[in-house]
Each structure stands twice: as C-alpha cells, then as structure tokens.
Amino acid sequence: MKPLPETKIPAMDQVLYPNLQTATLAMGCFWGAEAYFGAVGGVVRTRVGFAGGTTENPTYRTLADHIEVVQLEFNPKEVTYGQLLERFFNQHTPTKEPRKRQYTSAIFFHNPEQEEVARQVIKEAEGRLQEKLKTEMHSYKAFYLAEERHQKWKLRRVPEVLQELQKIYPDPEAFNNSPAVARVNGYVAGIGEKERFMEEMGSLGLSYPVQQVLLAHFLAQELGGFSFKL
Structure with missing residues (x-):
C-alpha cells in the first residue's frame, strides 16, 4: 500500500502513541460498543470481532459459540484499564442473561494485571448493584476480526x-x-x-x-x- x-x-493520526495496551470486551451487540469506546479519551483504536468460542475463523453467520467483542488499543497514561471497565459496567446491563450466546457480557483479560483489576471492578460493581453479575471472565486466546461491513457501523x-x-x-x-x-x-x-x-x-x-x-x-x-x- x-x-x-x-x-x-x-x-x-499523526500523534505517536507509544506503549499502548489492549482490552477485549463483550457487552452485547458490538456495533454500539465500538462507537461508545471510540469516543472515550485515551482510546486510540477500535475494531470489532469474535472471541471466546471453540471453532476457528468464525463469521457473523457462523458464530457457533463465539461472542461479539470490541477490541481497544488505549493509552494507559490517559485512561486506565480500570476506568475502561467502569465505563463498561455503566453502559450495559451485566445482571441479565443474554438473549443469545453472542451477546454475552464478558471480559477477556490479556495478562494477570488485567485479571486482577477486572475481578476488583466486578466485586465493586456487585456491591453497588447488590446483585450477582453474569459477566464472564476469560483469559484472552484469540480474536477474529469481523467482516468489513461491521467495522465502524455507526459511521457507515x-x-x-x-x-x-x-x-x-x-x-x-x-x-x-x-x-x-x-x-x-x-x-x-x-x-x-x-x-x-x-x-x-x-x-x-x-x-x-x-x-x-x-x-x-x-x-x-x-x-x-x-x-x-x-
């Protein structure tokens, strides 16, 4: 190219963004989630796709047991992983069973530090809501990029x-x-x-x-x- x-x-786009970190989150339909996080200061890039399933190379029509996710690259000097998770829990309803597997609330942590932060934020959210969350926790394994028509859906x-x-x-x-x-x-x-x-x-x-x-x-x-x- x-x-x-x-x-x-x-x-x-001409700004240099050193030492970016990655977050992979699922909070229902990924169209709205990508738009929501794209407007957050400190979030540098967004993409949507699928994770958490057992089949390789899923598509939107052949999801099997995969979940719709938004993957973020963010500058931890501007916004922390914990702050992103606070926004994550404030912006969807993690106490209800999803109507489909693909809309499951889930956090895919990329390292032990993210796992520790996520468990603490979940604990705080459950205390605030006085209800057990349905949010799943998974160690990040793979991310499959969704088809182009799903990327930046609101903009399209x-x-x-x-x-x-x-x-x-x-x-x-x-x-x-x-x-x-x-x-x-x-x-x-x-x-x-x-x-x-x-x-x-x-x-x-x-x-x-x-x-x-x-x-x-x-x-x-x-x-x-x-x-x-x-």
Whole structure:
C-alpha cells in the first residue's frame, strides 16, 4: 500500500502513541460498543470481532459459540484499564442473561494485571448493584476480526462523513486502524463529551462542510435527550 502524503493524514493520526495496551470486551451487540469506546479519551483504536468460542475463523453467520467483542488499543497514561471497565459496567446491563450466546457480557483479560483489576471492578460493581453479575471472565486466546461491513457501523450510516474518511484511507485496514475514524464513529452517534468533541473536531481530517454534518448529528442526539445504553 502506497503511504499517504502526511498533509492528508488527520492531525489526530499523526500523534505517536507509544506503549499502548489492549482490552477485549463483550457487552452485547458490538456495533454500539465500538462507537461508545471510540469516543472515550485515551482510546486510540477500535475494531470489532469474535472471541471466546471453540471453532476457528468464525463469521457473523457462523458464530457457533463465539461472542461479539470490541477490541481497544488505549493509552494507559490517559485512561486506565480500570476506568475502561467502569465505563463498561455503566453502559450495559451485566445482571441479565443474554438473549443469545453472542451477546454475552464478558471480559477477556490479556495478562494477570488485567485479571486482577477486572475481578476488583466486578466485586465493586456487585456491591453497588447488590446483585450477582453474569459477566464472564476469560483469559484472552484469540480474536477474529469481523467482516468489513461491521467495522465502524455507526459511521457507515452517515455517507457524507464516511466517504470523506474513505478518500483519506481507501485501504480498509488503514481505515479501521485510524484513531480519527474511531473517534468519528462515536461522535456521529452522539456519543462523547461535547467539550472534547469541539476541541478535537479540527483534528479529524474532515473538511469544513463535513465537520458541520458531523456536528449536526452529534447535536441532534444531545437535543433529543439521547442516552446511550447497551
């Protein structure tokens, strides 16, 4: 793949992110989960896929016993694993049985430190909710990337914004690895803090007219009393 001229790369994507960590979480349908975490400060990249099953190379139509997951790369200097898990538990209902195996609440820890943090956060959540959580805990084994049509699903519902970002990143892998694309996928759904959104809008690689389209979508959710909950 021919590298893009640096002047065309969104300013957010030109930042170096050393020592990133990975989190793999399941909280129901992965479309909303990817948008939700994409708008969190400190989250650099997002992708959706499948984990936790016994079959190899699952697809959306042949999931078997796999679970829909969102995988995050995050900067621990900006947001900790524990803070991500607090958001995870605040944004879905982990006390109910899932209607399908694929929508199971689950944490796939990548190392002993993540496991320890996860068990502590679960304990705190159960104390707060006064109820046993259904969230499963698994040691991370493998992640299978979902088909392209599932990546950045919220963004794909807004063609004007999608097409401009795809012109910058015509290659799907580069598109999905873009921090700016991950952030826009959240903002276009009205997710995220308004102050952060306004500060970051100019660094997302969008022209002024498309920035206004994105702003309109963000504000429409806010004015409509939108409350994102999986």
